[in-house]
Each structure stands twice: as C-alpha cells, then as structure tokens.
Amino acid sequence: MLRISLLLILLFSITINSQNNAISNTEKLVYTASYNMSGILTDIAAVTMETNEVKTSKATLLRLKCTATTYSKWDNFFKIRDLYESYVNPKSLTPYLYNRDINEGSYYKNMKYTYNHKTKTVKTVEKKKNNLIKNKTVPINSNSKDIVATLYSIRLYDFSNMPVGTKKTLPIIFDREEIKGQITYLGKETITTAIGKKECYKLAIASSETDVLQGKNSNFLWLSADENKIPVYGKFKIPVGNGELKIKSASGLKN
C-alpha cells in the first residue's frame, strides 16, 4: 500500500508540474528598468513581457515575448531595441523555437534556436550585421530551455508548499552554451508596487556564469504570492549600484 501511495504521489506531482495555471495567453506586463545609485533612481528602459497564442495547422503554441526599449531621453546616446521570444507548449512551456533580436547602439545580432527534443539538439542560426550568418547545432539536456522560457517556467513552481531555502537548478541555453541557473526560495515578503501592496515570494537567482549575474546572493526576484505568480520586482547587482526592474502595469492575467 505504501508503495502504491508513493507511486500515486509521484505521478500526481508530475501531472501538477506539467500544468500551467499561472500564465494566460493574453498577458501583458510592463516594467521600468532603472539604475539605482545610493537611492537616486535613473530610469533607463521599458521592459515588456507579453504572451499571445500562435496557431499552426498542427498545434496551438504560446508565444512568450520580451522586449526592452530605452526611454526617448537615452535614444540619442545609446538606443536599445531588444526582442526575445520563445514559442512554447502552452501547458509545459517546452520551447520549440526561440528568437533573439538585439539592436544596441550600432550593434546588431539575431539568434534563432530551433529545438529538436527527440535528438536533444538545438539548431542555432546567428545573424550579424553585413549578413554574416553562422550555423551550429548544439546538444542540450532534456529539460534545457532558453532564457525567456526559463523566466516564465519559474512561475510554474508551487512555492506555497516549498520549504524556505529550497534550491532549484535550471539549465539555460544562452549564446549557444548551456549554463546553469539557480533559484533559491527565500520565503514570503510584502512589498509596495505600482499595482498595489503585494505579498510576494522572494527568490534569489544565481548562475554558473559569473559574468552574467554578479555575486552569489545579490540578485533577487519577487513573484506575487497568488495564482499568477507574476514577477513584480527584481533587483540585480551591477559594479556600481543596483539595477532594478519594477512593475508598472499588468493586464490580461489568468486568475
């Protein structure tokens, strides 16, 4: 009987994990990215995270799209128009296609990943200025995701039943290399945001690549402690001061 109940718990936990109760297909979250130096804030860019449904003849997919756009006062100095998007399974958030199109000042790069989950490989195509094209196929782990799909999949964890201090490792494929991201659940915290006072799950994020995120315990993310688990606030360590990501508006939420 014990064995059966263990098996049941295991099977049920798999079913729960594979369901998406947090992300709708009409969601739009707008953030302000700013630089904080000793309490003086400078707004730099608007970051949006949007989802929409994409239909092909065979399936319906969820398109996860993140854009970063510098505010007009910055455009003459350093113009950023970045787009990251991932086409995923609406239930499990397994990615099928990923696009990264970055326009930063005079720098341009486009990176496309096409996943093949059967052979556990990703076909990558990199395009740069002057039509420089590089193709490469890289092997991945079965649960590797791109950065956008990873960001959204954090929201599928059930933090309400998670003991404080739980660590989760997320394999992320970035710049054709697999890096290990790690999130640590630090407990609940109530913070004031532009969309009201919110009870949040506080997470510490770290990565195996030291130049991506600095410091071991200095990058945090706050997810609203409701069914939607939307990221409402982020704090990132940079050489001088802090980078901050604050929510401005949220619409089209699932719950």
Next chain:
Amino acid sequence: MKKLFTILALIAAILAIILSVLPISNLAFFPAIVSIIFGAVAYYLSKKTGEVKKVIQFIFLLTIMAMSITTYKAIFTETKVASTEALDATEIKLEEEAIEELEDLDIEDIEIDEADIEIDDSDIENITFEE
C-alpha cells in the same frame, strides 16, 4: 590648502554640469553636493586670509546651474518610449517567419490530452499485492 579645495570644488562643479545635461542627470546631485562643500571650505579659508577669489563665486554659480537643470529635468521630463516602429516591424516579421518554421516542425507531443495523463484511482485501489 585653499588652492586644493578650490580646484576640487571646480572639478566637482564641472562634473555636475556635465552630468546634468546627460540623461543620467539625477546623478549630478552627488558632485553638486561635493562641490558646495569644497567650495564652502575654500570660501571660508579665503575669507580668513582676506581676499575671496572670483573663481569661488564662479564655482557656486556652476553648481547652482547644475542643480537647477537637474531639478527641472527630474520634474518635467516624461519617461516615455519613442520610435518603436522598427521593433514593431521586427516583431511581425519574426512571428510570420516563426509560424512558417513551426509548420515544418514535428510538434506531436503537444497534442497529448490531459485526460491521458490522469490516473484512474479506482483501478489501482483494486490491485492487491501479496507480500
């Protein structure tokens, strides 16, 4: 000593002016405060020795200008996003390309129905294990 403070205050004042005209104008407050402190020290020291040089008054003028520009910008500049036409066009183009490509991909596992995953408890309850 007097000279050192005057030079430091002048450097801080110039830095404040430069920062105040850049988009990071809010940060101009830091050198402006430094400039006022050093300027005040230089002013005090010069007053003790008698003559107050014109350059110290000029430092104060610069600092006040920098602070005025910064305050004005902090209050009246709207943070808004402009000229996103290129980005919007890229979005549409990438989506079209992606749909085309996704048509060719093998995405059968997505069709798994939730009902297939669910377990029927009653069947398992009936199984008896002989230990």
